[in-house]
Amino acid sequence: MSFTAFYKRNLGFYKLAIASNLEYRLNFFMDAMLQPSITSIVEMVLWMAIFKGAQATTIGGFEQNYYLAYALWATFIARATVNWTYEFKMIEEIDQGTINGLLVRPMNYYEYYLSQLLGYKSITTGFSLLFPVVIILSTQLPTDWSRFPAAMLLVFYYLFFVYSISFCIASLAFFFNKVNSLTVTKNLAMWLLTGELFPLDLMPEAIRKVFLLMPFSSGVYVPVGFLTGRIGWDALWQGFISVTLGILFFSVLGALLWRKGMKAYVGTGA
Amino acid sequence: MLVQVLKKYGGIFWAITKASAIAEIEFRLNFVMKIINDIFWYAAQIFTFEVLFRHTNLIGDWNLQQTRVFLGVLFIVDAFYMTFIQENLDRFSEKVRKGELDLLLTKPVNSQFMITFARISVSCIGNLIIASSWFIWSLSQLPDFNWTKALWIFLLVPAGFSVMYGIRFSIAALAVVFVRVDSMQYVWYQIYRLGMRPDSIYMPWLKFILLTIIPVGLIASVPARAVLDPPEFWVIAWSVTAGPLIVWFSTWFWKQCLLRYQSSSS
Numbered sequence: 001m002s003f004t005a006f007y008k009r010n011l012g013f014y015k016l017a018i019a020s021n022l023e024y025r026l027n028f029f030m031d032a033m034l035q036p037s038i039t040s041i042v043e044m045v046l047w048m049a050i051f052k053g054a055q056a057t058t059i060g061g062f063e064q065n066y067y068l069a070y071a072l073w074a075t076f077i078a079r080a081t082v083n084w085t086y087e088f089k090m091i092e093e094i095d096q097g098t099i100n101g102l103l104v105r106p107m108n109y110y111e112y113y114l115s116q117l118l119g120y121k122s123i124t125t126g127f128s129l130l131f132p133v134v135i136i137l138s139t140q141l142p143t144d145w146s147r148f149p150a151a152m153l154l155v156f157y158y159l160f161f162v163y164s165i166s167f168c169i170a171s172l173a174f175f176f177n178k179v180n181s182l183t184v185t186k187n188l189a190m191w192l193l194t195g196e197l198f199p200l201d202l203m204p205e206a207i208r209k210v211f212l213l214m215p216f217s218s219g220v221y222v223p224v225g226f227l228t229g230r231i232g233w234d235a236l237w238q239g240f241i242s243v244t245l246g247i248l249f250f251s252v253l254g255a256l257l258w259r260k261g262m263k264a265y266v267g268t269g270a
Numbered sequence: 271m272l273v274q275v276l277k278k279y280g281g282i283f284w285a286i287t288k289a290s291a292i293a294e295i296e297f298r299l300n301f302v303m304k305i306i307n308d309i310f311w312y313a314a315q316i317f318t319f320e321v322l323f324r325h326t327n328l329i330g331d332w333n334l335q336q337t338r339v340f341l342g343v344l345f346i347v348d349a350f351y352m353t354f355i356q357e358n359l360d361r362f363s364e365k366v367r368k369g370e371l372d373l374l375l376t377k378p379v380n381s382q383f384m385i386t387f388a389r390i391s392v393s394c395i396g397n398l399i400i401a402s403s404w405f406i407w408s409l410s411q412l413p414d415f416n417w418t419k420a421l422w423i424f425l426l427v428p429a430g431f432s433v434m435y436g437i438r439f440s441i442a443a444l445a446v447v448f449v450r451v452d453s454m455q456y457v458w459y460q461i462y463r464l465g466m467r468p469d470s471i472y473m474p475w476l477k478f479i480l481l482t483i484i485p486v487g488l489i490a491s492v493p494a495r496a497v498l499d500p501p502e503f504w505v506i507a508w509s510v511t512a513g514p515l516i517v518w519f520s521t522w523f524w525k526q527c528l529l530r531y532q533s534s535s536s
Contacts, residue, residue, distance in 0.1 A: 030453035038460035042467060046329070049471035053328030060325060181303030188310040197318045202325060 009107060010115040017119030032128040036075045040132070043071035060202050066228055069141035070199050072132045073224040078196040080125040080155055081219040083162050086113045087183050090170035095177060100267040110254075114163050121159055142228050151223040154239055158218050161243045164250035171254060174261030195221025201230060212238070215246030282379060283387060290390040304393040308352065312400060315341055315466075330470030335411050336498050340468050342405030343427065343497070344490035349397035350431050351438075358388045359438055363445040363452055371446070372533050382524050386439065409497070419497050426493035426506065429513035433488045436516030437461070439524070446527040465489040481505070485512050 021028055047067040050059070057063060090113055093099040102109055136143045169186060172179045191197060193216035200211050200221045211217055218239035225231040226239075294301050319341065323334040332340065362385060365371055374384050405423075409415055441458045465486030469477050480487035488509045496506055 024453075027453040030456045035456045035460055039463060042463055045473075045476075046467055046471055049330050050322055050326050053330070054326035056326075176297075176299050178297040178300040179303075181300045181307060184307045185303055185310060188307055188314065192314050192317065197314060198321060202321055204324075 006111075010111055013112055013115035014119035014122075017116035018123045021120050021123055028124070028127075032079075032124040033131060036079045036128055037131050040072045040075035043075060044068050047071055060199070062230065065141050066230065067199070069136065069143055069228045070224055070230070072135060072141065073143070073227060074196055074199075074220050076125075076128055076132050077155055077224055078191075078194060078220045079128065080121055081158050081162060081194070082187060082190065083117060083159075083166050084183065084187065085120070086117050086163075087166040087170060088180060089113070090166065091173045091179055091183070094170060094173035094261075094265075095179075097267050103267075110167060110258075113167075114160075117163055117166075118159060125155075144227060144229055147227050150236060151227040154218055154223045154226075154236060154243070157240065158215075158223075158243055161215055161246045161250065162219070164247050164254055167254040168250055168257055171257035171261045174257075174265050190216055190219060193217065194219035195224070199225065199230065201225070213242065215239075215242040218243045279379075279383060282383075286387055287390045287392070291392040293389075294392050301393050304391070305396055308394060308397045309400065312345055312397075312404070315344075316404075330468045332468055332470065332498070335408070335413075336494075337468065338408035338411065339405070339498055340490060340494040342401065342408045343423070343430075343494045344466060345401030345404055346398070346423075346427055347430050347434060347489050347493075349394060349401045350427075351434055352397055353391050353394040355386060355435060355438060357391055358386060359442040360455060362442045363455070366445045369533065371531075375528075381528070382439070382521060385442075386435075412498075419501075422496040422501070422506070423493060426496055426509055429509045430489040430493055432513030432517050433485050433509075434462070434465075436513070436520040437484075437486070439520040440516075443520070443524045443527045446524075446531045461486055462489075465491070468494070481508070485516070488512055 047064065051064045051067070059067070093102065099109070102112065135141070165186060166183075169179060169182050172182065193211060193214060195211075195217055196219075200208050200217060203211065212221075212235070222231065222235055222239035226233075226236050294304075316338075319329070319334070319337050322329065323337070327333055329337060365374075375381055377384065409417070409420055438458055441454050444454055461484055464472075464480055464484070465488075469480055469487040469491035472480060477487065481492070492505055492509045495502070
């Protein structure tokens with residue numbers, strides 16, 4: 001298989017995701033902009049109330065502005081690193097047998113949705129990040145712009161990790177009917193483990209250490225903490241390493257589940 | 271006449287509940303995971319506030335014990351929502367697109383009733399037990415709590431639930447006119463999110479909006495406040511009035527939407 005063919009094919013999938021997501025513009029606007037904007041506003045208001053109640057200038061060693069910046073970025077980065085849509089699609093296809101139509105094509109099922117996920121995330125993230133960028137620039141909330149590319153690189157890299165987990169969950173649909181609930185469980189767990197709810201440094205020390213060692217923290221806490229000056233380069237590198245290990249683990253698991261699943265799968269009637 | 275109508279709809283409701291239970295238990299893994307998911311969601315909400323209160327004594331004007339009561343009320347209302355409404359209204363837009371609404375409209379039953387209770391999430395009934403247990407436990411943690419105040423819940427939780435239902439149904443009804451309104455679902459969850467935090471954290475103007483124009487503050491904050499603080503009778507009166515009013519509006523709005531309905535399946 002030549003690299004050119006591989007590249008062209010995946011670029012096609014990538015563009016397909018962008019086109020299909022831009023098809024319904026109102027939907028796209030709500031998804032990419034309105035939803036995270038409201039969430040971030042609610043979270044910022046909550047932090048203001050916390051500081052008012054605490055009657056302190058710092059919490060956990062950081063001033064209010066650091067928490068506002070964290071709440072703002074975290075909401076948007078969390079939206080960028082979560083996968084619902086394509087995971088549900090994959091599960092449904094396996095569950096209903098419509099995957100047959102894709103299996104007979106000269107392509108790899110894994111790359112088909114990976115490229116689409118990357119396309120979808122590129123367009124929504126690129127558009128939605130305009131909101132925090134404008135707010136940060138106009139309010140001077142703490143953000144180190146020189147760290148922005150490295151933080152975004154980790155976010156992008158983390159997508160491969162998220163997709164590896166999605167692929168594992170979708171592969172379980174070969175063995176069980178209706179595994180959609182697993183997607184919800186996984187995303188709820190990640191909601192907590194990534195640091196979307198609050199900065200992980202507010203947790204008791206022992207729990208915080210465990211959370212930071214896991215790759216999930218690279219979904220929100222590490223890139224946002226790095227961008228807003230809560231953590232340094234060492235934590236970022238640690239993030240890259242743990243995400244790499246996570247990708248390796250879930251890729252191997254996904255490959256095993258897929259192989260076993262394909263043997264067990266009987267695609268009749270679709 | 272009224273008894274006959276109640277009997278008819280009670281019978282339908284019971285039949286739906288039985289059918290839903292059978293359908294859900296069929297997929298056991300899914301059933302168990304749904305229960306685990308809800309426990310996760312509760313745990314995440316509780317954990318968030320427990321961690322935040324390690325760093326402050328007050329959020330808005332409530333301390334940790336009072337915020338736990340607020341969460342208890344929120345969990346109870348949410349449990350009702352998850353059990354009876356969530357799945358049905360979340361999938362309503364898809365049903366319209368696939369033309370399933372046509373079949374429903376031809377049945378000799380109230381269409382709003384059928385859409386609202388098309389399927390009962392039996393797995394979520396456990397949520398009610400968890401939510402009520404948490405609520406009672408949180409009240410027991412309040413020093414010198416007058417338990418008669420807890421009776422407000424029986425009036426204000428149904429009122430809050432009605433508000434929640436009325437707003438959610440009205441948003442879902444838009445699918446009849448616009449067909450693809452998945453994005454409106456996102457809007458609903460963001461509006462609801464505003465009600466998932468104590469109303470006292472908001473600025474006075476925003477709090478006023480959340481109690482009147484978009485009254486999601488009535489869902490959990492007002493019932494919790496009635497239990498915790500000296501009752502503000504105008505707020506309670508408004509809450510009790512707003513619930514039926516919004517449900518009535520949702521029915522009127524549904525009828526208006528149906529007038530503009532163009533069958534998708536034909």
